[in-house]
Amino acid sequence: MAAHGLISHSSFLSSFKGRAPADARRLSRPVDVCSGLSVRRFYQKWREDLVWRTSRGAPLDIRANSLAHVVENNAPTLADPIGPQAVLDKLEVDLVTEADLKENDIRRTRRTKMCCTIGPACCSYEQLEALAKGGMNIARINMCHGTRMWHKNVIQNIRHLNSIERYCVAIMMDTEGSEIHMGDLGGKSSARAEDGEEWIFTVRQFVGPPPSRTIQVNYQGFAEDLKVGDEVVVDGGLVRFDVIEIIGPDVRCRCTDPGLLLPRASLSFFRDGQLLQERSAVLPTLSSKDWLDIDFGIAEGVDFIAVSYVKSPEVIKHLKSYIASRCTDRSIGVFAKIEAIDSLNCTGSIIRVADGAMVARGDLGAQIPLELVPSVQQNIIDLCRSLNKPVMVASQLLESMIEYPIPTRAEVADVAEAVRQRADVLMLSGESAMGLFPDKSVEVLRNVSLRIEHICREEKSKSLKPLPELSTALPERISEQVCNAAAEMANNLRADAIFVYTREGHMASLLSRNRPDCPIFAFTEAPDVRLRLNMLWGLIPVRMDFSEDVGSNLRRTFSVLKARGLMKAGDLVIAVSENIVPCDQAAMLQSIQVRRVP
Template sequence: MAATLNHICQSSSSVRVLALNGEVLDAHKSRSTSVAGNVHYSLSVGWGARRLHVNRKALSGKKFGPAPAADIRATSGAEVIQQNVPATCDLKSFQEAVEKLEVDLVTEADLKENGFRSSRRTKICCTIGPACCSFEQLEALANGGMNIARLNMCHGTKEWHKNVIKNIRHLNATKGYCVALMMDTEGSEIHMGDLGGTASAKAEDGEEWTFTVRQFDGPLPPCTIQVNYEGFAEDVKAGDELVVDGGLVRFDVLETIGPDVRCKCSDPGLLLPRANLTFWRDGELVQERSAVLPTLSSKDWLDIDFGISEGVDFIAVSYVKSPEVVKHLKSYISSRCPEGSIGVFAKIEAIDSLNCLESIIRVSDGAMVARGDLGAQIPLELVPSVQQKIIDLCRFLNKPVMVASQLLESMIEYPIPTRAEVADVAEAVRQRADVLMLSGESAMGLFPEKSIEVLRNVSLRIEHSCREDKSRKYKPLPELYTALSERISEQICNAAAEMANNLRADAIFVYTRQGYMASLLSRNRPDCPIFAFTETRDVRHRLNMQWGLLPFRLDFSEDIESNLRRTFALLKARGMMKAGDLVIAVSDNLLPTQQANMLQSIQVRRIP
């Protein structure tokens, strides 16, 4: 049915929108006068956060017809969903523009193509660097399934990162992706300088190199490496072993002369800019200095302020050694942005963090197994069991967990991974990590898109085999909560997941304001995907970090029954579900009134 969408009538005191076959829709109106003295009217109609806006320069005293498309846009909160909405359109497209269920392009395509039973459950994070920072390159990664973009503040300038953030925002707003942003702090561990601008340097066996804390105005002298840390030359002793990037290159310390440390290469290899440095004495990691280094340096705090002002979704803290720093950052964030919507992730990579893993994870919003530095601080052969331990602990404590570093390292240079890398990725998927992370593969590699494709394919394959493997099923999770209200939510979600598995349901639906019930469902790693409906863009982005959740944005209405009916209709209309599909639905207490008098329930429904 064609209808005139809006027709602005203006009298001296009022402005109205005539919409849909002449029926007047209630319109908010505001009037403003520009510097040039022109009167502007803006109107918006819609429900909740979703609105259509009409902006027109008014011609005083005159009546005028339908606003041109250029003056009409549809928004959701601060996000513009559609520019140039035609003034004359049919009822259906008006409703779609205003009431559209927001789901990202990739999820939608995945659901339609593969059917949702086999949509990907493990999430993918890509470190953004020079190899993937243009709008087109970022779009290709988003299209390949990037759920989270990571900005590593070790590298690049604020302007560079700002531009990446702008590109991702633009991608989300104009192309319908839902890529979340994670900032990763530099931390104050000891690392090399940037090699005077060259991409890498080769250290040969037996060659003598000087590590120094001196500054140079011009180019670096040959075989010289700057070290970021003032106290370095005082701490190192002749006879120590200097280890670059956890063993990529090794040096024996010959002598220290003032700010210089003279070394001989004992294990040759490639030196990369800003590579991490550790030093070892009598087979033990020397920790004197790193123990007094603050986890968050003054530069990190400036970066954090930058992240807060840019509105990133997550901040990952490097070299966390105790729960205190995470608590401190979380309270800083909630004082700076009271809506408190930035998740703080603890990177587990410092040896000290291993003594207090549980208390660190409890206070964090999630954790990262940062195997790069972890492998430089503990023997490499211990890394796999620590990974398993962190993943299990996070699952128990209901915190999302990322597995990072060297997943597909060889793909920095080659278009296919090694068999061992595929096995490593498969292991992380089998351990049911929430997120797999690419580092150099996407940031500076030759094959960022191929790398993401490998993660996607391995995830799909292994997730499928986990579902088939009956012996893995129904292992009960240990009980997490003690307070009654939390125990109720936990039990509801555990039971809903178990019912969904037993009934072979097609999907679990959860209506969630903060993502709490959604996370408890994800924790169960059920066989079917979890459609998580939430009201705000921020929560929708945060849900991206969790296993098996397909985040949708939707304005909730007053009662759960009407939410269910609306979502069924919208998903059906969009071809994402079909009549007869079996759904298990749960929800948070959506309304304040419900908290007092309604207990939560599990519904079993067929799509009508």
């Protein structure tokens, strides 16, 4: 290949035989130019990759360096590639879906989405890539733990995976919220409390590690709130203490249920068997630290913010208008975590104003009796589906896999139940963040989802409740009816896929809400909308540039998907179109078309 001046695309490509050279492949995964990257994009990504790796001190070998040289000297002078490649370039399908569609029947793709909490066990570039390859749709960063620098690094890694390796992983930031929790145990990974031992809980600050059997508490008012005889419960019941004396800021306790104390474990307080709220009930849902974290999330371009300990709709409304004022070029989905006891009498009004909800079973189980958690889960999932909001089920899905390579039978049954309930997203916490088997945990979620989804389709499961009508205004009612009808047609005709062309994702969500038997390809122009569609059940988000009319979008989509081996001639498609081109307005509001791939 020429090292200077203008090189032809064909000589550049033939020197790679469509792939990157073997040793450079180690630095940048195979770039298959035949599967959707134009030559120019290929150069551009290659250069981004090199710059990124150089900035982290990753070794570059001679060939990569000379490549960098070629790229630096030639890329800007290259003209736009023309020919079939330019067409392929127009459709951005993620790597995992692409492989899945090439290998498996289109109707067998996974519909339930997966979210992994990122922690020390999975934060390196390679570990994150393994999770993405395993099918992680959303990465969750929990601002309770780690520094902003640490989280920033995770976000950069994921963005890099998306842009260079063609994954499509969205990022959700979870706020710390008004949770009352212990300090970080002075750097120790855990501490054991034995039966009958005396421990001090205190709001004192220590320089260096706290004295032995002393636990720091983050909530200033806690000593005033407590009385002798109250119970201090760690992590929803893993360890319990009775309060035996209160001396100023120190609360002396005796351990009644021994166990392991983990750094920053959550604390709750009980009096005569009832959850004690006192002043903790008026703690703000978003603290000043949370607002700084939110600014950080906006600056780093996260796709979702999950708000911990939501108690009323106001905080969600406030956050949404704050985001709208700060972030004019794109939007961020705001999710309400249902975990505070106060949220349970106003879940409807909270979820109505939020962009989605999370059943945060960990803290929820410390606030209400455990035996009530399953019915709250079912109710919230049903409520979210009727209100057309995505819903996540979180905490302890595969808890034993923090330590063991296989789950318990009970855990598999729990995951299966959430899949049967048609939750949009299953979330891993400690299993991925600090467990020994993050990849295997993702694999279990994936396998259980695929199996149960298949069984539900075979059973023609009638377990889904009928959908109430969502909207009252005519334009919205039309969209809703079009989507309901399209989903029903797809089921009755045993269609292979539903296609939807959508700007903001609204029609896509209305289709997903029906939980149809076939997958839904959601085509959209905006990269941020594509990432947000990751939250929705059964959607395969694809980015493309729309052309003038519905017909040519369809033709182009068919030919590209067929050329890439993702669909085949004869596949039956129900295509739904939003009013994506304003000039169509007068002629047609919306359409459903039934097509075979030519």
